[in-house]
Amino acid sequence: MEIINGYPDYMRESINEVVKTRQARLKKTFTPMTMDERKQVLDKFHPDYKAEGKRSLAIGPNKGKVTLSEVADLLEAHPIISPKDINLSQIDYDVDVLIIGGGGAGTVAALWASNNGTPVDKILIVTKLRHGDSNSMMAQGGIQAADRPQDSPVKHYLDTYGGGHFSNKPELVRRLVTEAPSIIRWHVTRGVLYDRDENGDFMELSGGGTSRDRLHAAKDYTGMEILRCLRDVSRNRKIPVLEFTSVVELLTDGDRVTGAVLYNMENEQYSIIRARATILATGGFGRLHVQNFATTNHYGATADGLVLAYHVGATLRDMDTAQYHPTGAAYPEQLVGLLITEKVRGMGAQPLNIDGKTFVFPLEPRDVEAAAFIRECYGRKKGMVTSTGMSGIWLDSPMIEILRGEGAIEKNLGAMHRMFQRFGIDMRKDPVLVFPTLHYQNGGVEIDVEALTSVEGLFAGGEVEGGVHGKNRLMGNSLLDYNVFGRAAGISASEYAKKTKPGKLSLKHLEKYEKSLKDAGIKTKRRAPILLPEYRGKEALSRSIDIDKVVYA
Amino acid sequence: MPDKVKTKMIRVHIMGKEHLVPEGLTIMKAMEYAGYRFIRGAGCRAGFCGACGTVYRLKGDYKLYFELACQSAAIDGMSLTQLPFVPANKATYTVRLIKETGNPILKFYPEVARCVSCNTCTKACPQQLEVMDYIQAALKNDIEKAAKLSFDCIQCGLCAIRCPAEIAQYHVGQLARRVYGKFVKKSNQLNKRLNETNKGKFNSELDELMKMDKAAIKQKYTERDLESLAKKK
């Protein structure tokens, strides 16, 4: 097998087809689907719409609600600690505001708790890996905020609500869109370097499902640029962070959350924290590999927050859907599953099948776009199949250089370019191969407009919470989400902490949980939260998706 | 469709110990295949967090190579170790109070003046950044250049561990970028929109949307005009 500029000859044949059709495609685009067409492709080809992938929960506040099996497995599992093993009489940390998770939402919450008057030494961020190791660091494409004159929060609202299949909580969407411009302002005053034009206005792009160009980006390192800047602010302010420490269980006084059990990932010791208010900011669940899909998520995205919250009786919502990003890398093998930002399509690259033909509007909402890719690969057998058996769609990245001028890729998509370059592929000259990858937890712990969960003393912000995006999130709305609701959670928790006294600490809820497992007849060895995925040995090899089942269910 | 090729096994030496792993894995996955479970040394697994800095040598080659374990393939005969942590002091500052005159970066990181331009940092950077050039830019008070050249830095620290002048380059870059943020032109559009939202300009329209029944709002949603389409036409 001869490899020419990163691609084996059998792939080159198909690339030649892509090149042939390019000129004609530059001026044409595929028409967007009607609502009916969307429904058809989703029903038949989206992994979420496959009945075997979900089940009805047997216990807890969401009993009877249809939930993704991988999540249900964790909720219908034993806690990893048992009350008798934990000594609650010695309190190791005593704080006003405990923040679980040092990603975007956690960092924002800490800063705003501090802005709201909680002393920094009474705030504590506990995080599984290093401060900043999180999905927030990885976001590439951008963050939405309607600040252009031809745009408005009203349009942003409609896009978000429709994109979420009208299942979002309207009051959350409203807060999301109206606070967006103030978030951007906050960022730039702290030194976040968004891409701008010569007038100082932002260079904005469209994302899937948005009716206006609204994405604010910092090259394709948007998430990193925002978070490293906010983390720097937090470090200057000396907000305490416990790294390589996970929360493995919340503590309650029976009614309200009063603290947590911490687990030091390195020396495997437990410690106890008492907190007047607690914020869940643990992010998403990509590392559960729902339906065996590869994922874009960071190493610690294991749905711990859902488990912790469910153990203390918090309600979840929209846990029957997962977001598959249409464009995960499908080649080379080492990159499989990693994100190719939507910005690549936003800047003009079209998705194409093995014959170099267009088959879908490039910027449908994510679920629709992903389903259309799966249909092309498995329904119509028009994907490019690689030697590992992976089927993929071409993303014609060289179009970007033609449409936006030479150098546009290096300037705006440096991370993408670098990623492929490392494996000998030049995306300025050749298209890249993509396939949907597990990307985002649409639903989560239900919150109200002040970021309070259904349990007193427990607040939530970011990917762990549900309601903001309904059953499908639009690109650029989750960075916004972690800022808006991270801030809301920080302020609410700080306020709540001012008004309350520290509570009693107990793990009684675990006894109740065990009982409900027993009552429901669940016999299992599963334990949760899982903290980190298991990748040793054969698990390190890339997983093959049992796609036929997905498709023809 | 091509035939499935049987994977070849290759030898990698992880901190001196030899392991056989299938060809075509990243260094990170090769380590996992060999039985290591990461607590440190893995974060994003996608080249964005800098948790997985790795140093290696190849057989018969004196050179040291620097890579991200999650973003580069394991090579037959490589001998590697991870450097998942770099001790480095971050200066404490309030960007709002920093003045542009003089050299604000030298004030917080005076060691920048010790740079001997050896370029070792550049050679170590897995992001292929011109690290020396951004440090040199900081030294000569060219904050814009320091900010721009360091922009793609994922703060892995490999440069800092190699620097004979003991500079923590990535902290310097972070400060440069934040200071540079003070000098960029403000967005009028954003200011205007903030004024409008503060005055509650969109409240009544939003109220209306929230009151609409599902059918009506669906209708409204389908009738949106798409800017991305308008541009194509």
Next chain:
Amino acid sequence: MKIPYYPGCTLKAQGLGFETSAIASAKAVDIEMMELQRWNCCGTVFSLASDDLMHYIAPIRNFIRVQEAGYDKVVTLCSMCYNTMKRANLLVKNDSEKLKTLNDFMYREEDYKGNVEIVHLLELLRDEIGFETISKKVIRKFNELKVAPYYGCMLTRPKEVGIDDWEEPQIMENLITALGAEVVDDPMRGECCGAYHTVNSKDLVAERTRMIVTSAKNRGADIIVLSCPLCEFNLGTRQKDTIEIYSDFSGIPVLYFTQLMALALGMGKEVCRFDLHYVDPRPLLIEKGIIEEGEEKNAR
């Protein structure tokens, strides 16, 4: 003529007026100074022991940049950079083994072949343009302004490096005369300003400053001119500390020779940045009728 120009770090932070006045007045006498696209700190002279090769990397890398740009000559302004680069250049020109070691170390760059010359702007003015030509372009009258040139250590020592006779240099004197000002003969012109001691021993520097500035002043100088941002800092800005220690001390303005030249050639307000000097020269220049009151307002 066109020539690549190496600014050095201090010019970009403290010596802003030095650079702008130099580029403008060079241009007025047909020298186009083009800043090198990439350059690094010269490394500064204090680290140059001939066996400490590490510290030669920086200056040699700058010569590679000139070579890359396709030139064999580079001009600089700061005496310190000039001295460092010239010394490093001499070392590798005379020792091919050391040059090879350095080239091997910098394997990512093209090899330095040892063919680039570094010159100070003063040399260019003297040797390529000629002071006579310059004097013909003088527009502004200096009205008997008395100027004491100050060389410090770096322009003239060691002998192989110096831009003029190391005991009796005349290059600045000749320039000042050509510009139409009066030269003040001052024996302290080659004394060290205290250099980097300024960081840790302000007192030591204050003493040097008092000695050097007072000497010039006692000989009737209205201003001192020099060619190094560090000397300017020590003799100029440090006058503040000097007054604190020696209550009888009183200072005079300290300028770069290029500012004097820019003034003479009819420029001033746009390029001189007089506002950056601790002792503001503008009142004196107005008093002498060299610049006008209104002009002074704009002369930032």
